[in-house]
Amino acid sequence: MLVVKNLEKSFGKTKVLKKINLEVNEKERLVIIGPSGCGKSTLLRCINHIEKPTKGKVLFEGIPLDDNEELYKIRIKMGMVFQQFNLFPHLTVLENIILAPVKLNLLTKEEAIKKARELLLKIHLEDKEANYPKELSGGQMQRVAIARALILEPKLMLFDEPTSALDPQMKKEVLELMEELGKSGLTMIVVTHEMAFAKNFASRIIFMDDGEIIEEGTPQEIFKNPKSSKLKEFLDSLI
Amino acid sequence: MKLFENLYDTLIVDNRYLFFLEGLKNTLIIAFFAVILGCIIGIFIALIRNYCDYSKKFKFLNFLAKSYVNIIRGTPSILQLMIIYYVIFASVDINIVLVGILAFGINSGAYVAEVIRAGINSIDKGQIEAGASIGFKYYQIMRYIILPQAIKNILPALGNEFITLVKETSVGAYIGIVELTKASDIIASRTYDYFFPLIIVAVIYFILTLILSKLVSLMERKLNNVSS
Numbered sequence: 142m143l144v145v146k147n148l149e150k151s152f153g154k155t156k157v158l159k160k161i162n163l164e165v166n167e168k169e170r171l172v173i174i175g176p177s178g179c180g181k182s183t184l185l186r187c188i189n190h191i192e193k194p195t196k197g198k199v200l201f202e203g204i205p206l207d208d209n210e211e212l213y214k215i216r217i218k219m220g221m222v223f224q225q226f227n228l229f230p231h232l233t234v235l236e237n238i239i240l241a242p243v244k245l246n247l248l249t250k251e252e253a254i255k256k257a258r259e260l261l262l263k264i265h266l267e268d269k270e271a272n273y274p275k276e277l278s279g280g281q282m283q284r285v286a287i288a289r290a291l292i293l294e295p296k297l298m299l300f301d302e303p304t305s306a307l308d309p310q311m312k313k314e315v316l317e318l319m320e321e322l323g324k325s326g327l328t329m330i331v332v333t334h335e336m337a338f339a340k341n342f343a344s345r346i347i348f349m350d351d352g353e354i355i356e357e358g359t360p361q362e363i364f365k366n367p368k369s370s371k372l373k374e375f376l377d378s379l380i
Numbered sequence: 381m382k383l384f385e386n387l388y389d390t391l392i393v394d395n396r397y398l399f400f401l402e403g404l405k406n407t408l409i410i411a412f413f414a415v416i417l418g419c420i421i422g423i424f425i426a427l428i429r430n431y432c433d434y435s436k437k438f439k440f441l442n443f444l445a446k447s448y449v450n451i452i453r454g455t456p457s458i459l460q461l462m463i464i465y466y467v468i469f470a471s472v473d474i475n476i477v478l479v480g481i482l483a484f485g486i487n488s489g490a491y492v493a494e495v496i497r498a499g500i501n502s503i504d505k506g507q508i509e510a511g512a513s514i515g516f517k518y519y520q521i522m523r524y525i526i527l528p529q530a531i532k533n534i535l536p537a538l539g540n541e542f543i544t545l546v547k548e549t550s551v552g553a554y555i556g557i558v559e560l561t562k563a564s565d566i567i568a569s570r571t572y573d574y575f576f577p578l579i580i581v582a583v584i585y586f587i588l589t590l591i592l593s594k595l596v597s598l599m600e601r602k603l604n605n606v607s608s
């Protein structure tokens with residue numbers, strides 16, 4: 142479904158991503174781990190071209206992402222959830238969720254509202270539709286951000302440290318929602334520092350360091366049998 | 381008694397107060413239409429610059445827009461006015477108030493462009509990324525996400541730009557536009573007394589800007605209430 146080919150990204154002279162090759166199949170739950178600054182966010186942002194790759198290609202269902210009309214259609218099918226939520230503060234919860242489908246003419250306003258209310262029910266925020274983002278807790282905001290992506294019925298969802306800005310109780314609400322999404326068969330790529338979650342959730346884990354994919358495998362392989370010294374070092378540093 | 385006589389000379393004799401009214405009218409007309417022209421130019425320039433920065437395309441167009449802003453901000457407005465009147469429209473018979481509107485509008489456009497750019501740049505970058513991630517194009521991100529938030533910073537700043545412009549139009553006296561400052565000059569040249577004409581005009585400017593700044597702070601408060 143998603144193919145990343147020889148992807149490279151530099152900021153000025155510093156190479157942040159070096160020849161990344163990656164394939165993600167339908168229904169996979171891919172978790173990316175690695176030390177801070179190794180390029181995880183940059184990789185995720187290059188995948189939906191919010192950041193333009195310096196070299197290499199990203200293909201979604203066989204179609205290359207490029208600076209053309211297709212890009213916008215592909216992004217609709219590729220939801221993204223950010224560490225800082227990035228809800229639209231001037232809009233209510235409901236307006237946040239229906240903005241894209243309505244303005245992109247994918248749904249009528251009535252259809253969008255109906256669908257948004259179903260999603261709000263799913264994320265247990267049905268009583269918050271008229272509230273503004275700043276009236277919500279961090280965990281609630283992140284769940285709204287997920288609903289905002291879900292209303293477009295994405296085939297793939299990208300999560301960039303969705304719980305890093307949250308305290309433990311709120312983390313749980315969001316991680317549970319993500320697990321639910323995974324179970325429902327949604328293809329997901331998740332960057333996270335939550336190792337316990339990664340172990341349970343991932344169908345495959347990628348370990349990155351210094352702009353490269355160092356190792357990949359099942360949670361079992363990554364956590365029980367790390368091969369590279371870098372991954373061992375990284376796992377040791379977590380304890 | 382002498383003072384009273386001077387005041388009488390300044391205002392009543394030959395209906396001289398009409399000069400003040402004429403001046404006030406022209407000052408307001410020039411400032412008002414110049415700020416509208418300035419907004420049109422400014423929005424245009426700001427969006428060009430922002431789009432070019434965002435997409436990293438059309439570098440030359442971006443350079444032109446940037447140059448316009450830099451040249452206007454880097455030269456005195458009186459010089460810009462004189463160039464437009466004595467050079468560009470040298471051989472054209474054109475209403476001098478219109479010249480004022482054009483000159484101050486072009487001048488104001490550069491400042492308005494910067495005001496709008498600053499307003500847009502004050503919005504968190506994550507908003508643009510969130511907008512892009514839901515499939516929005518540049519204009520949709522601007523229209524539905526960035527500008528509705530930026531307007532809160534932009535409108536009061538535009539109000540202040542209008543206040544500056546009201547005072548700035550006094551430069552128009554230099555090419556003979558009968559705005560407030562020129563009006564006081566005309567009267568003084570007839571009464572041989574500068575005191576009252578200048579004081580009266582100063583009071584008028586002061587009251588005008590006072591009212592306008594009150595309106596701006598009222599607007600600021602309204603805009604802040606809307607969002608909270």
Ligand SMILES: Nc1ncnc2c1ncn2[C@@H]1O[C@H](COP(=O)(O)OP(=O)(O)OP(=O)(O)O)[C@@H](O)[C@H]1O
Nearest residue numbers: 152153157175176177178179180181182183184302
């Ligand atoms: N816009 C940018 N300009 C310059 N350098 C950048 C930019 N964005 C990221 N970088 C650099 O690229 C490197 C990788 O950053 P990235 O955010 O992808 O790391 P990360 O793996 O997500 O880290 P973290 O776990 O802390 O989120 C870092 O060294 C960072 O300083």
Ligand SMILES: [Mg+2]
Nearest residue numbers: 181182183302
């Ligand atoms: Mg990151």
